[in-house]
Amino acid sequence: MKHKKLFITTIILDVLAFIGLFILYGPFSYVRVTVITTAMHSKSHKFIARTFYSDKTINKVLNENYIEEINENTDASKITFDKISEKTKYESKYEEQILKKDKGNDLYKIIDIKGSTWVGYIAVIYDPSRISLVNSRYLGSYGEFLEDMSKYHKSIVSINAGGFADPGGVGTGGIIAGTVISNGKVISGGYDTGVGGGLIGFNKDHVLVLTKESPRQAIKNGMVDAVEFGPFLIVNGVRAEAKGNGGWGLSARTAIAQRKDGIVLFVVIDGRQPGYSLGIDMVELTDLLVKYKAYNAANLDGGASSSLVVNGKLYSKPCAVSETGERWIPNAWMVK
Numbered sequence: 452m453k454h455k456k457l458f459i460t461t462i463i464l465d466v467l468a469f470i471g472l473f474i475l476y477g478p479f480s481y482v483r484v485t486v487i488t489t490a491m492h493s494k495s496h497k498f499i500a501r502t503f504y505s506d507k508t509i510n511k512v513l514n515e516n517y518i519e520e521i522n523e524n525t526d527a528s529k530i531t532f533d534k535i536s537e538k539t540k541y542e543s544k545y546e547e548q549i550l551k552k553d554k555g556n557d558l559y560k561i562i563d564i565k566g567s568t569w570v571g572y573i574a575v576i577y578d579p580s581r582i583s584l585v586n587s588r589y590l591g592s593y594g595e596f597l598e599d600m601s602k603y604h605k606s607i608v609s610i611n612a613g614g615f616a617d618p619g620g621v622g623t624g625g626i627i628a629g630t631v632i633s634n635g636k637v638i639s640g641g642y643d644t645g646v647g648g649g650l651i652g653f654n655k656d657h658v659l660v661l662t663k664e665s666p667r668q669a670i671k672n673g674m675v676d677a678v679e680f681g682p683f684l685i686v687n688g689v690r691a692e693a694k695g696n697g698g699w700g701l702s703a704r705t706a707i708a709q710r711k712d713g714i715v716l717f718v719v720i721d722g723r724q725p726g727y728s729l730g731i732d733m734v735e736l737t738d739l740l741v742k743y744k745a746y747n748a749a750n751l752d753g754g755a756s757s758s759l760v761v762n763g764k765l766y767s768k769p770c771a772v773s774e775t776g777e778r779w780i781p782n783a784w785m786v787k
Contacts, residue, residue: 487512488732489700493754494617516695518733520647521686524662525747527654527673529687532713535577545742549575549714559608559786561761566735568701570728571720572759572767573743574608576786579657579715584612584633584676586782587625594624594779601760606785609760610717611705613678614752615781616642624756624779629679630666631782637666648681650674651707651749659709659747661686678751678782684737685748697733703757703770704731707784708740708748716743717784719759723770756780 487509490500500509541547553560558581562573576582585604587595594615601609614628631638632652649663654673661683662669669677684691684706703722709715718740722730731739733750740748755771755778771778 483508484512484516484696485700487700488516488696488698489702489730492699493702494622513698517693517698518647518682518684519692519694520681520683521689521691523686524664525658525660526687527656527658527660529711529746530658530709530713531711533711535712535714543742546744548573549710549743552577561608561766564739566731566739568729569720569722569731570768571704571718571731574610574717574719574759574761574786576608576715576717579653579659579709579713581607581786582653582657582715583785583787584631584652584678584782585609585785586631586633586638587780590625590627590638590781592623592625594781596773596775596777597758597760597780597783598763598765598775598777600780600783601785602763604785604787605763606760606783606787607762608717608786609783610707610719610751611756611758611780612751612782612784613680614644614646614756622779624781627678627781630677631679632666632670632674632677633782635670635675637670639666644680646681646750648679648683648749650677650679651681651683651751652677657713659707659715661747661749680751681749682733683749684733685740685745688746690737690741693734693737697737699733701730701732702754703728704736704753705751705757706736706740706748707751708743708745710744711746716740716745716748717759719757719767720753721768721770722757723754724768727768752780 487500490496560575616626628642629644704720706718720731721728758769759767769776
């Protein structure tokens, strides 16, 4: 009897192993592409792709799945800051969600959204003049949880912003990646983001500017606050071209966008939580931004950093290993 049970167990394990190998290496490429692009664009999970696939296979997949950015900078004159008026008819449900304000709240609204593999949120900011970049109080050594930062600065709506050095996946969030412009002054992290894009920030006229200019030139042209990250997903109404799934796989994401009428969108997608939300890829994220009429839009730091705080309370469900799910971050976009 014992030998029979052992035999059956062995057969079951063999079948499961065969199924697993078929999924990973079989003729259907979706799983292979998703695993590789997701792992290789994470800070600390690249080993997953390298465990199952050769460098040749990984490089082939990455060469077939990527974002080809628009090679131009934001034309700030195209943002009109149209007066928002209530309508009785809207051209789409997305437009109604944006323009129909919550009663008694002219500053912002939160839209809960959901896709086939993800759960997320859009914070609609009607007054971009209230947005500023806030850095960790301990920058250079440690980052902060977004919830703590928001409470300290009495922020109404906050999202995570730029990236940080994360050797071995145990970074403290205190060493910024790329360049940060804060109140018109440059803070350089000296750590390559490796994600494309460029400077993402607001100028003195409260226009979201995406530019590949040098920090000095961006400040000369009016940039006040910015982080260096990417990729740029929409520039001057033209979306970046995605090859395959865009090369970033499924993960938690944070994005920032501005419509032509001046309304700013903070987008946060939960991820890395099977049974709840796996995350979103760059193609679907761009599709989402287009539906809500983003005119300029860029990807911000994602993964375990992605988080949204409203009125001092964590609104999203981040995926870091902490009591709240948050991770220490170097800076945040805040509405105050």
